[in-house]
Structure formats: structure tokens, C-alpha cells
Amino acid sequence: MFHLRFVLPLMLALLVPALSFAKDQKRSIVDPADKQQFADQAAxxxxxxxxxGRFQYLTVEERKAVNEHFDAIAAMLERRETERFGSDEQLDLLQAQENANAILTRRDGDRLICERRAPTGSNFKIKKCVTYTEHMKSRDETQQTFSDQIRRTPADFCNIPGKC
Structure with missing residues (x-):
């Protein structure tokens, strides 16, 4: 009970600013206002x-899903020009838009990733922010270096000529 009295207010104090920050950061990548605008945006x-490109790190499945959502949105916008939308069609359009936005936002190369960590030899944490593209390039370089090190033979590490 003692812990709940202190933990609960602390959690609420941390949650409120996080929710307001997330609300301010929400931006829509896909916005189907009209047929021509959406066609330009999708292209x-x-x-x-x-x-x-900005979304180069999408997986094959994510690319397929985004393209399917774009095709569905385009078809719905085409139908909307000739007939009136019911609430179900509007919900389908919104769902396709939100699904595409969720996938694209997750793999957005311009998205900032920030973390607080202490550099080696220090206890003071610093905040470091990089874009998703920079993060993925660093990860790819690290994986390449690691696999290069594994492929080397033990003789590559020998410093005594003629002994290895």
C-alpha cells in the first residue's frame, strides 16, 4: 500500500505530459481530401x-499493405464522385487511411528517435536524437562489421609472421 501511494501519482504525472506530446506530434501522412490530390500524394x-526514399525501410509485407490501402482509398474516392457515401463507406475510408498512416509513420525515415543514456565512463545521461534513417544506417553498418569479423579466419588475427 505504501508503494501505491507514491507510484500512482508518479505514473500519472509522467503520463499526462506524454499524452499531450503525442497529441501535438500526430500528423497525417495520407490525407484523401479529393481524388486528384490523393492520386498525387499516393504517387x-x-x-x-x-x-x-523517405520510406525505404518498409518491409515487403508493409509495402504490399500500403499499396492495397492506397488502391482501396482510390476506389472509394472514385465511387464517392458518383454516389453518396454512407457511414460504412466513410468508416472504411477512414480505416484504410489510418492503417496506411500507421505503417508509414512507423517506417518514416524523417522520424526522430531520441534516447537518454550515459556515455561510456560517465554517470551523466545525455539525450541523443537521430532520424530513423540514420538509426537504420548505423544498425546496418554494425551488422556488416560484425559479419565481416565473423568471416575472418583466426590466421587473419595472428601478429607473429610464420607462426600462424
Missing amino acids: AIRDAMKPG
Whole structure:
């Protein structure tokens, strides 16, 4: 009971600023206002999914899902021009938009990733922020270095000529 009296207010104090920060950071990548605007936007995003683009780190399954959502949104916008939307169609459009936004936001190369950690030899934590692209490049370089080290033979590490 003693812990709950202190832990609960602390959790609430930490949760409120986090919720307001998340609310301020929410931005929509896909916004189907009209058919032509969405077609331009979808083409730009599909181009950004290519290697070197903003969304280059999407997996094959995520690319397929985003393309399916885009096709569904385009079909719904096409139908909306000729007939009136019911509440179910509007919900389907919103769901497809939100699903595409969720996938794209997760793999957005411009998204900032911040962490607080103490550098080696220090107890003072510093905040370091990098973009998702920088984070993934660093991860890929580390994996490449590690696999290069594993592939080397023990003779590569011998410092005594003629003894290894």
C-alpha cells in the first residue's frame, strides 16, 4: 500500500505530459481530401518507398499493405464522385487511411528517435536524437562489421609472421 501511494501519482504525472506530446506530434501522412490530390500524394509516397526514399525501410509485407490501402482509398474516392457515401463507406475510408498512416509513420525515415543514456565512463545521461534513417544506417553498418569479423579466419588475427 505504501508503494501505491507514491507510484500512482508518479505514473500519472509522467503520463499526462506524454499524452499531450503525442497529441501535438500526430500528423497525417495520407490525407484523401479529393481524388486528384490523393492520386498525387499516393504517387509521391510510392516513389518515396523506393531505395533511398523517405520510406525505404518498409518491409515487403508493409509495402504490399500500403499499396492495397492506397488502391482501396482510390476506389472509394472514385465511387464517392458518383454516389453518396454512407457511414460504412466513410468508416472504411477512414480505416484504410489510418492503417496506411500507421505503417508509414512507423517506417518514416524523417522520424526522430531520441534516447537518454550515459556515455561510456560517465554517470551523466545525455539525450541523443537521430532520424530513423540514420538509426537504420548505423544498425546496418554494425551488422556488416560484425559479419565481416565473423568471416575472418583466426590466421587473419595472428601478429607473429610464420607462426600462424
